Amino acid sequence: MYSTTYILFLVWHILSIFTTASYAKPISFSPQHLVESPTSPEEDLLKQPWIGELYGSDSNLNAEDKNAFKKTLQGVVLGAPLDANGGGFNAGLYELHEDYNGHKAGEVVVKCMPEPIDEKTWGEVKALKTVDYFIDSGLLFKPKAHGQHEDKPTPVILMKKIPGVIPAKTSLWKKGRVQKVKLANALKPKIKVEVVNWAVDKKILVSDFHLKNIHVVLTEKDATVESVSVLDFGFPGVYTVKPTVNKPEVEEWFEKRWKERVIV
Known part of the structure; x- marks a missing residue:
C-alpha cells in the first residue's frame, strides 16, 4: 500500500501538469508561421527576370500556331524508327523513307507527338520555326502490316535532322x-x-x-x-x-x- 503522503504527491503532480498545459501558449498556424518549401537551385535559375513564359503559353501563340495540326499530310512515308535518347515528350521518332517537298529523306526526322494536341505541341512547332528547324506538321495515318493504315491519325512534326550523335x-x-x-x-x-x-x-x-x-x-x-x-x-x-x-x-x-x- 502506498502512503497517504505519496498519493497526495501524485495528485498534486497530475494537477500541476493540467494547469500548466491550460496556460501554455497555443501553437500558431497563421500564414506567417508556415514556411514554404524551398525551391531547387534548378527551378530558381528559371525564375530570372528576363525569362518569360513557356514557349507554348497562350500569350505566345497565335491562330496560325494553333492550326499546326489541322491538315492531313500527304506523301510522308515513314522509314526506320529512331532512338529517342531518353526524351519523354514524344510518341516515337522515325526516319523518312522518301524525299518530301524538296527535302532529302536522310535530312528529315519525323516526330510523332503525344495527344492531346494542345499548347505543348503547338509550342514545339513554334520553337522549331523560330530556330529554322521546322519543315512541316499535321496529321499522319501511320502504316500497319499488309498495306493497312491506322484508323486514327497521329500528330507529327517533320524537322531538319541534326547531324551527329549524342x-x-x-x-x-x-x-x-x-x-x-x-x-x-x-x-x-x-x-x-x-x-x-x-x-x-x-x-x-x-x-x-x-x-x-x-x-x-x-x-x-x-x-x-x-x-x-x-x-x-x-x-x-x-x-x-x-x-x-x-x-x-x-x-x-x-x-x-x-x-x-x-x-x-
Whole structure:
C-alpha cells in the first residue's frame, strides 16, 4: 500500500501538469508561421527576370500556331524508327523513307507527338520555326502490316535532322572519364554560343541542354569537335525571353545551368 503522503504527491503532480498545459501558449498556424518549401537551385535559375513564359503559353501563340495540326499530310512515308535518347515528350521518332517537298529523306526526322494536341505541341512547332528547324506538321495515318493504315491519325512534326550523335555514342566518350570530361569541356563553348545567341537574337531560351539533347560531329583525324547543336525543343524546356535581356546575363545564366544539367 502506498502512503497517504505519496498519493497526495501524485495528485498534486497530475494537477500541476493540467494547469500548466491550460496556460501554455497555443501553437500558431497563421500564414506567417508556415514556411514554404524551398525551391531547387534548378527551378530558381528559371525564375530570372528576363525569362518569360513557356514557349507554348497562350500569350505566345497565335491562330496560325494553333492550326499546326489541322491538315492531313500527304506523301510522308515513314522509314526506320529512331532512338529517342531518353526524351519523354514524344510518341516515337522515325526516319523518312522518301524525299518530301524538296527535302532529302536522310535530312528529315519525323516526330510523332503525344495527344492531346494542345499548347505543348503547338509550342514545339513554334520553337522549331523560330530556330529554322521546322519543315512541316499535321496529321499522319501511320502504316500497319499488309498495306493497312491506322484508323486514327497521329500528330507529327517533320524537322531538319541534326547531324551527329549524342556524346555517349562517340568513340571518344567510350574511352573513360578523362575523355568524357575533355569532350564535355570542348562542347560547352559551342553550345553556349548557340543558346545565348538564340536567347538574345531570337528571344527563345532552350534550357534543357543535357548531353542526351545534344548532337556532336567529331573529326575522323583527331576526334576534335567539328560541329555541335542542341536538338530538343519540346515541352517543358523552352521559354520566351523578354526584350530587355542582355547578353552578359544570359551567359552568366548558362554557366550555372550547365553545371546543373551536364554531369559527367
